[in-house]
Amino acid sequence: MQTFKTKIMGVVNANEDSFFYKSRFQDKSAIEHIEKLINDGADIIDLGGVSSRPGSEAVSVEEELRRLKPILDLIYQQKLFEKATFSLDSYEPEVLRYALDCGFKIVNDITGLANDEVCKVSAEYNAQVVIMHMQSNPQDMQLNPTYEDVVKEVDSFFKQRVEKAKSFGIDDIVLDVGIGFGKNLEHNLLLLKNLEYFKHFGYELLIGASRKSMIDMVVSSTIEERLPGTLAIHSESITNGASIIRCHDVKEHYQAIKVQEAIKNINS
Template structure:
């Protein structure tokens, strides 16, 4: 039996009785997989609309790469990249828009520009981030990360990665709910590849069902290095491994999968939906 959830985000209420696909719109020159492909507003908007046509349930717009070793982007530059894309897409999108950022001021301006979800690798730990989201009707994704992108993959270490990720997510949920963000506005992300070795990532996949008892899970494994270490190939050669990861994650209860390859993932998850018990 699959746990049923509703995700209230902005003007949308998503019924998570089936797995949803979050399509990635990177407005960055240096993201690990598609950096530099959609750096202009027109290209990013066109890409977003194409992902919706392919079946994306959510669009996740990002203006700063968080790949291992990535250099931080200034607030002004991140706003310059993402706000015009959000404004343009919010006027035509038929699906919720998400902003991938940890900066509170980007969250504030993105919500004003029309995003429905804040997807934060820092789980609203930056000063004023909780208040900004609480004072809106946006949904939020709280992600676990050990360290920061510049150094997180140098020497990840855990006594028990599953227990520690769960405890962090529990603590962050308690903080944001005490600030007035309803549980129905929260999804959780174990943070694959964010301060984790291959063994840590595999352990988290194996225990997704246990982590998912906390609330609806968002899983982001698309084209990540852990897939390359398992199956081989560079970022552009990880489609099949990524599909396997999305299918396994959905079978283990993940409610949202964040991917680059939308059409192939949508088709694969239709099969999952057809065979999972209602």
């Protein structure tokens, strides 16, 4: 089975609603933070203009583009896309097109290619696409999410959306089980424990559990106190087959991953 190099995806939010305040930036400060994340070891920068935390409110396409355009323009002008791979966390075709014109290479779609127009834009630019599973939507996804078998249901969703992606000519695919997106603690833990199961698709697996509330459900902790739990989840995820780790704390993840790789690669 194919193995993939572990990559760190650093999070940058261009809004005032994302659950972790230290990931929120605007205009020039966003560029400074992006450069820091790259220096800290980020392979990928994931930029988003709309929060997808539980209970977050949707915004118009115009508002999303208004938040992102100054940052996208600076990334393009400074050719930062030559220093790292850039991903846009969005499911709006117009916004995605603007980012792809600015040197972005990845479409990170939390709706898992629900919109045919996102498929068309992604195929047109030959972008890599992250298909994420989410039950319901950010406004109500955490209101008593239920599954008969969460692993099998997420697997079935991936099968359907991979087929859809291929029908539009999209071949470069990443799968994300969507930790915290319409799942309770048990669902999240089962998906993490059985992550290797999803390797049968042959695609890279992305995990993003950075500072999420599931950590607080295991050990009572504020968002600011959840870095150790984050590192534990992401380290276990790599062991179980993940190759892209989406996180806020790039420097700490870089060190943890390098140490983990050194242990794994030492000759016995």
